[in-house]
Amino acid sequence: MRLFGHRLSIAAGIAVAMALAAAFTAPPDALQGNLQRLMYVHVPAAWIAFLAFGVTLIGSGLWLWRRDSRHDRLAAASAEVGVFFTGLTLALGSVWGKPVWGVWWTWDPRLVTTAIMFFVYLGYLALRRATVEPVARARRSAVFGIVAFVQVPIVHLSVLWWRTLHQPPTVLRPGHPTIDHAMLAALLLNLLAFTVLFVLLVRARMRLAAAEQEHELRDGERELAGAAVSAPRLKGAQQ
C-alpha cells in the first residue's frame, strides 16, 4: 500500500458520491432538459482519456530517458485506463446523441477522430501483448506511446478545425465558459471525482503489473519441466 494507501480509496468514494449528488441536483438545461446531465459523465470520461494518454506519453518519455521499468508500467497502466475511458466516452456520447441529435453515430470529424484514437490505443495494448521480451516491449511501446499522443490535440481541436455536428468546447475555450455557474460547479466536481478514480485505477493496475513482473522473474529462475524429458528425434536425423 504505497502512495496514500486506503485514504485514496476513501477519497475516491467521497468524491464520486459528491459528484453524483451534484450531477443530480444541478439545474436542467433550457434546451435539452435533463438529457444535458449526460454531460457530467461524458465530458469527464473524455478528460480522463486525454489525461491517461498524457500520462502514457510522460511514462514513455521517462522510460526512454531513465530505462526504469516502473515508468514502463506507468505508461501501460495509464493506456489501459485511457482505452477504457475512450470507449466509455464514445458509448456515453452515443447515448447522449440519440435523443439530442437524433442519431447514435454520424461521420462527424470529432466522432471519427475519437474512434481512431480508441483503435490506435487498442493497437498499443496489442503491441504490448505481442512482444514478449520486456526491454524490447518497453522500447517499442514507449515509441508508440509518444507518437500516438499526436491524436489528443487533434481530437480536442477537431471541432474547431473542421465543420462538425459536435458542439465546440464549452470550458476549455478562450474567454469565459459558456455554461451556468451551478452546472459548471457540478461538471468540475465530476471532473475531480473521475480524476481521483483514474489515479486509483492506475495505482491498482501498476501494483498488479509489478506483481506480474516479479512472478515472471521467479519463473525464469525455476528449471523448466521440459528439461526432464528429451525431445523426440527422427531416426537417422542429423544431430
Add this chain to the structure above:
Amino acid sequence: MKRYRLLVIALGGLVLVLLGLLMFGNLNSNLVYYLTPQEALTKKAEFTEGRRFQLGGFVRANSVVRAPDGLRFVVATGTSPESPSIPVLHRGAPAQLFQSGIGVVLEGSWRGARFVSDTMLIKHDENYAPPQSGGEQR
C-alpha cells in the same frame, strides 16, 4: 532491430504525410460535413437534382409550417433575417428538439428551388443554462 527501426521510420513518415495532407492538402471540399445555405446556393450547379448532400444552418424563426406532405421551414446561414436562406421540405420524422431558431443538419437533395430532406440532425451549441436565466433562452 535494424528492420524494426526501419519500420518505425516508415510508419512515422506515413503518419506525417497523412497529417500534412489533412492539414494542408485542401481536402476540405471532400471532408466537409455539411454545406451552409450560402455555399449550397453558390454550388447549386454542382449538386444536380437527386445528388444527396448535407445542408446545415439555423431554422429561421417563425418559418415552420406543418403541411400534409411534410414539414416546411426555411434554413438560413445565420440567425439574422437577411442571411442567405433555402426553403426546405422535410419528409422524415422531425428530431425531438426541433424548433424554430435551432441549428439543424439535413440530408437530402435539391428539387427545384427547394431542398427536400429525409434525415434531420440537431446541431445544438456549446451554451448551457437553466430555463429561467433569460439571456440565452430560445
